[in-house]
Amino acid sequence: MLQRILIIAASLAATGCATVMNESTQAIKIETTTAAGEPVAGADCKLTNDRENLSVKSGSTAEVRRSASDLDITCTHPDNPDASARAISRANSGMFGNIIIGGGIGALIDHNKGTAYTYPTWIQLVFGKVMVFDRNAEKDSGPVAGEVTGATTASTASRAP
Numbered sequence: 001m002l003q004r005i006l007i008i009a010a011s012l013a014a015t016g017c018a019t020v021m022n023e024s025t026q027a028i029k030i031e032t033t034t035a036a037g038e039p040v041a042g043a044d045c046k047l048t049n050d051r052e053n054l055s056v057k058s059g060s061t062a063e064v065r066r067s068a069s070d071l072d073i074t075c076t077h078p079d080n081p082d083a084s085a086r087a088i089s090r091a092n093s094g095m096f097g098n099i100i101i102g103g104g105i106g107a108l109i110d111h112n113k114g115t116a117y118t119y120p121t122w123i124q125l126v127f128g129k130v131m132v133f134d135r136n137a138e139k140d141s142g143p144v145a146g147e148v149t150g151a152t153t154a155s156t157a158s159r160a161p
Contacts, residue, residue, distance in 0.1 A: 032058035080127035
C-alpha cells in the first residue's frame, strides 16, 4: 500500500503543477485603436514568441502557445501607422506551486512546456505607438493598461503597394 502511494506521489510530482492546472495555450484578446481612442477592428496582427508565429485580426481572440519568452505583436492597417507591442511572460501560480512543494522535476517540465507562464489576457494596441503590456497590471474587467515606450516609424498608409 505504501509503495502505491509513493508511486502516485512521484507521478504527480513529475507531471508538474502548472501542467495539471494550465493548458499549453492561452486565449488573448487583441484589439487596436487609433491614437484618438477610436476602435479599429480587422487589422492584421502577427503574434510571435519562441514557440510560434500566429496571424489574427484585431477584435478577435487568439490561442497563443505559452512560453517563458515574451510575446511580440505587430498590427498593420492600411489607414493607420503600425502598432507594436510586447506582452511580458510571467510565471504563474503553477510554477510557484512547484517551487513551494519542492517539485523540481515538475518545475523543469512546466518551464520547458511553457505551461508555467502566462501573458496578459486582453491587449489594446494603439496605432503609431510601441507599447509594453504586463499582466501584473491586469484588472478583473477591461484591457491591461499598456505602457507607451515609443512611436512606430513604419506606416502602412505610406508604403507603396
